[in-house]
Amino acid sequence: MSGPLILGVESSCDETGVAFVRGNELLGDVVASSVDEHARFGGVVPEVASRAHLEALVPTIRRACEETGHKLADVDAIAVTSGPGLAGALMVGVSAAKALSWALDKPLYGVNHLAAHVCADVLDHGPLPEPTVALLVSGGHTNLLLVRDIASDVVELGSTIDDAAGEAFDKVARVLELPYPGGPHIERAAADGDPQAIRFPRGLTARKDLEKHRFDYSFSGLKTAVVRWVQERQVAGEPVPVADVAASFNEAVVDVLTAKAIDACRTHGINDLQIGGGVTANSRLRALAEERCAAAGISLRVPRVRLCTDNGAMVAALGSQLVQRGLPPSSLDLPADSSMPVSEVKAS
Amino acid sequence: MLLLAIDTATSAVTVAVHDGDRVLGEHTEVEARRHAEILTPTIERVMDQAGRRPADFTAIAVGVGPGPFTGLRVGVATAVTLGLALDVPAYGVCSLDAIAQSVRESGMTQDFLVATDARRKEVYWARYRSHADRVERVSGLPGVDRPAELPEDLRALPVAGRGPLLYPDSFGQPLEQGDVDAGSLARFALGELAAGRELLPVQPLYLRQPDAQPASAQKSVLAR
Ligand SMILES: [Zn+2]
Numbered sequence: 099m100s101g102p103l104i105l106g107v108e109s110s111c112d113e114t115g116v117a118f119v120r121g122n123e124l125l126g127d128v129v130a131s132s133v134d135e136h137a138r139f140g141g142v143v144p145e146v147a148s149r150a151h152l153e154a155l156v157p158t159i160r161r162a163c164e165e166t167g168h169k170l171a172d173v174d175a176i177a178v179t180s181g182p183g184l185a186g187a188l189m190v191g192v193s194a195a196k197a198l199s200w201a202l203d204k205p206l207y208g209v210n211h212l213a214a215h216v217c218a219d220v221l222d223h224g225p226l227p228e229p230t231v232a233l234l235v236s237g238g239h240t241n242l243l244l245v246r247d248i249a250s251d252v253v254e255l256g257s258t259i260d261d262a263a264g265e266a267f268d269k270v271a272r273v274l275e276l277p278y279p280g281g282p283h284i285e286r287a288a289a290d291g292d293p294q295a296i297r298f299p300r301g302l303t304a305r306k307d308l309e310k311h312r313f314d315y316s317f318s319g320l321k322t323a324v325v326r327w328v329q330e331r332q333v334a335g336e337p338v339p340v341a342d343v344a345a346s347f348n349e350a351v352v353d354v355l356t357a358k359a360i361d362a363c364r365t366h367g368i369n370d371l372q373i374g375g376g377v378t379a380n381s382r383l384r385a386l387a388e389e390r391c392a393a394a395g396i397s398l399r400v401p402r403v404r405l406c407t408d409n410g411a412m413v414a415a416l417g418s419q420l421v422q423r424g425l426p427p428s429s430l431d432l433p434a435d436s437s438m439p440v441s442e443v444k445a446s
Numbered sequence: 447m448l449l450l451a452i453d454t455a456t457s458a459v460t461v462a463v464h465d466g467d468r469v470l471g472e473h474t475e476v477e478a479r480r481h482a483e484i485l486t487p488t489i490e491r492v493m494d495q496a497g498r499r500p501a502d503f504t505a506i507a508v509g510v511g512p513g514p515f516t517g518l519r520v521g522v523a524t525a526v527t528l529g530l531a532l533d534v535p536a537y538g539v540c541s542l543d544a545i546a547q548s549v550r551e552s553g554m555t556q557d558f559l560v561a562t563d564a565r566r567k568e569v570y571w572a573r574y575r576s577h578a579d580r581v582e583r584v585s586g587l588p589g590v591d592r593p594a595e596l597p598e599d600l601r602a603l604p605v606a607g608r609g610p611l612l613y614p615d616s617f618g619q620p621l622e623q624g625d626v627d628a629g630s631l632a633r634f635a636l637g638e639l640a641a642g643r644e645l646l647p648v649q650p651l652y653l654r655q656p657d658a659q660p661a662s663a664q665k666s667v668l669a670r
Contacts, residue, residue, distance in 0.1 A: 138660045139658050139659070139660055140660075143656055143658040145515065145656035145657060145658065146656045146658065148515065148516070148519060149515075149650075149652070149656065152519050152522060152523055152526075152649075152650070153649075155523060155526060155527065156526050156527070156529075156530050159527070159530060160530070170530070170531050185516070186515070186516045186519070189481075189482040189516060189519060189520055189523075190519055190523045192482055193482055193485065193486070193519070193520045193523040193524045193527070194523050194524070194526075194527040196485075196486035196524070197486060197523070197524045197525075197527035197528045197531065198527055198531050199486075200486050200489065200490055200500060201500045201527075201528050201531035201532050202500075202531055203500070430486050430487045430490060431483045431484060431486075431487045432483070433480065433482065433483045434482050
């Protein structure tokens with residue numbers, strides 16, 4: 099094993115993640131999730147998440163040390179998500195990382211959460227092909243990125259203009275009386291349904307939208323269309339075919355996600371696509387992406403689901419890239435930046 | 447011994463280092479706002495001034511509020527992580543107690559109130575009594591209330607904290623001590639420990655539930 103030993107800390111949403119990475123190798127990764135505490139609210143409640151992060155902080159660091167057999171004093175650098183994300187949640191991880199950096203006298207790297215998602219794949223499949231297009235889909239983000247250099251050159255091609263894809267799953271799940279988080283439950287319900295049963299709209303794919311929003315996404319119109327369709331059945335006194343609605347909705351989401359990602363690759367002459375974020379757990383998304391990439395001659399990389407959801411491993415992985423390239427650490431007064439632009443891979 | 451004292455429960459970020467006899471270094475950033483940004487650099491600065499290294503600490507005392515949650519968590523997260531990294535015990539101190547300590551140190555001999563900004567037109571408050579050797583919170587766990595709704599006899603007491611500055615019509619006699627200063631927090635913590643009294647666990651005193659409504663079933667449009 100070679101390369102610097104990096105401790106990664108993640109707290110931008112509802113997962114408290116701590117991991118050790120050496121070079122491109124994941125040594126241990128512990129995640130404490132507050133997802134169950136948010137279930138009754140139907141979405142992530144920032145204050146609930148922040149409280150949970152603080153409670154989970156020390157036990158999670160301890161467990162990561164125990165799992166890897168490493169002591170905190172062994173680390174060469176500390177990486178932490180400094181944005182984007184929920185401000186109060188970010189501050190817990192950032193505060194902890196600064197305390198570690200100062201107490202251990204080790205450099206601190208504040209990293210971009212989205213770039214870290216892209217970098218997670220390094221732990222599964224080795225160095226990233228560059229340039230690559232990356233599609234990130236989760237409850238908090240839906241972004242299409244052009245990655246020329248993961249440590250220094252990441253450009254946003256597009257993002258959602260309203261709901262994140264994962265949020266759309268949560269909202270439609272509620273309409274269909276399925277539990278939170280919606281993604282897995284929609285997918286389970288969709289398994290028995292016909293994805294072609296209902297033609298739900300694909301957001302921002304009309305000719306007029308493509309001019310301004312070619313690589314942007316929109317899911318609020320889709321959600322509204324599902325609600326209206328269900329209500330019409332009820333008014334007509336007909337039963338609601340939950341499986342067909344779930345399957346058709348799921349298809350509408352993954353269709354537009356993958357179509358725009360492939361279009362981005364073609365437009366920029368790039369033959370590599372990477373998909374990350376919690377929605378990659380959706381098997382139809384992975385299957386359709388594989389199918390379309392194969393047809394377009396694009397090679398697809400998707401890390402295992404565990405690395406796609408928020409975790410400390412991806413943060414440590416990006417920190418490791420920054421250290422290996424000899425980039426200077428962040429300052430000890432780095433802020434938690436809830437709206438950190440993706441072009442800022444590392445906080446100064 | 448070397449105690450690091452920090453507090454982020456008020457609008458100040460405050461740090462002190464105490465060697466058991468006296469405060470070796472102290473710095474308070476008032477109207478800090480950017481608690482997460484400046485706390486660790488402030489610790490670094492105070493320690494550098496005191497000529498000590500992180501490994502020199504033997505204990506940490508941190509204000510656990512009550513106070514605005516986001517800022518409060520910065521201090522608590524920093525304290526518990528330092529405690530873990532340096533393998534030293536961390537103790538919680540009610541932040542109002544630290545303000546009360548500085549009121550007592552200024553020579554106050556009668557009962558007084560500490561009332562700090564709880565936002566939403568409310569204050570966090572507690573009543574204190576000065577003894578010869580210490581200050582005692584005599585009203586139990588701090589409360590969170592609208593100032594005008596506190597009993598008349600409480601509001602008539604001298605009041606420290608930002609409460610009387612924010613709500614001058616509701617409080618009679620404002621005292622000078624507005625925010626926590628970590629030197630007082632350190633002296634309070636050391637006094638309590640020396641007397642064999644327990645300090646608090648290092649967890650925020652939230653006193654309020656998270657502000658969120660459970661998702662209503664009405665969002666569903668399926669017929670029952
Ligand atoms: Zn994420």
